Amino acid sequence: MIFAPALDAPLLGVNIDHVATLRNARGGPFPDPVAAALLAVEAGADIITFHLREDRRHIRDEDVARLKQLIRAPLNFEAAVTDEMLDIIERTRPEHVCLVPERRQEVTTEGGLEVAGQKPRLREACARLAAAGCRVSLFIDADPAQIEAAAEVGAPCIELHTGAYANAWWAQDAAEMARLRARLHAGLQRGRALGLRTHAGHGLALWSPGTTRPAPDAPSSTAVIAALPEVAELHIGHALMGHAVFVGLAQAIRDFQAEAIQARAAAR
Numbered sequence: 001m002i003f004a005p006a007l008d009a010p011l012l013g014v015n016i017d018h019v020a021t022l023r024n025a026r027g028g029p030f031p032d033p034v035a036a037a038l039l040a041v042e043a044g045a046d047i048i049t050f051h052l053r054e055d056r057r058h059i060r061d062e063d064v065a066r067l068k069q070l071i072r073a074p075l076n077f078e079a080a081v082t083d084e085m086l087d088i089i090e091r092t093r094p095e096h097v098c099l100v101p102e103r104r105q106e107v108t109t110e111g112g113l114e115v116a117g118q119k120p121r122l123r124e125a126c127a128r129l130a131a132a133g134c135r136v137s138l139f140i141d142a143d144p145a146q147i148e149a150a151a152e153v154g155a156p157c158i159e160l161h162t163g164a165y166a167n168a169w170w171a172q173d174a175a176e177m178a179r180l181r182a183r184l185h186a187g188l189q190r191g192r193a194l195g196l197r198t199h200a201g202h203g204l205a206l207w208s209p210g211t212t213r214p215a216p217d218a219p220s221s222t223a224v225i226a227a228l229p230e231v232a233e234l235h236i237g238h239a240l241m242g243h244a245v246f247v248g249l250a251q252a253i254r255d256f257q258a259e260a261i262q263a264r265a266a267a268r
């Protein structure tokens with residue numbers, strides 16, 4: 001049988017934050033996250049994702065300016081809903097924006113954005129960013145109340161936080177994986193029923209060198225989530241850059257894309 005890529009396979013947003021983390025560890029210019037983004041686009045990344053944190057722990061303002069200047073693929077600018085960030089986004093005008101929750105003490109984004117509890121603020125932010133020409137996504141948990149609130153405040157897209165599923169997958173906790181996959185799937189379906197474009201991301205991985213596959217046919221977390229037909233985009237950073245340590249960045253991108261394409265094709 002000839003392998004034909006599934007045309008509806010999710011787009012891959014490559015998150016470059018972790019290249020900046022490595023650069024910042026030594027205070028110099030190397031490795032440059034913008035150079036990594038250029039290479040990622042050349043290797044076939046559909047979207048370049050980055051998170052400008054309020055504490056600038058990885059991506060910095062000058063990286064954002066250079067990304068805008070040099071990257072020809074759509075940029076997905078992740079940011080907290082603060083006046084400072086909204087101003088920077090308006091000036092930068094990335095194609096896509098993903099509004100995320102932020103807590104200074106967290107190691108990474110721990111949960112989804114509280115939309116239901118701050119609808120006026122989110123409605124205003126979505127309208128402001130849409131007026132700047134940005135497609136807005138809200139990074140939320142697969143909670144029906146948050147998904148409905150996202151539709152109510154006028155966000156055209158949601159990205160469901162897959163971190164809990166990813167953690168269960170690393171632990172190979174079968175019951176928790178099944179429960180969280182079902183919850184994510186229900187959330188994606190609810191989002192689609194409300195007319196939202198539905199994305200997923202956080203912590204997704206594949207069986208890289210150095211990981212132990214529990215059984216020859218055990219799927220990766222990326223494959224499980226990519227197989228859900230409502231996922232239009234996947235945003236992956238940490239594990240993709242980790243995989244790149246072993247295979248190189250271009251090959252890592254091809255590996256994650258192949259994983260998603262094959263999982264989606266097998267699920268049809």
Ligand SMILES: CC(=O)[C@@H](O)[C@H](O)COP(=O)(O)O
Nearest residue numbers: 017051078100107108109202
């Ligand atoms: C919002 C999200 O899930 C990721 O983009 C993640 O927050 C990246 O930020 P860190 O790289 O700081 O974990």
Ligand SMILES: NCC(=O)COP(=O)(O)O
Nearest residue numbers: 015201202203235237238
């Ligand atoms: N929004 C999720 C993202 O961009 C990547 O998250 P991670 O794979 O670095 O955990």
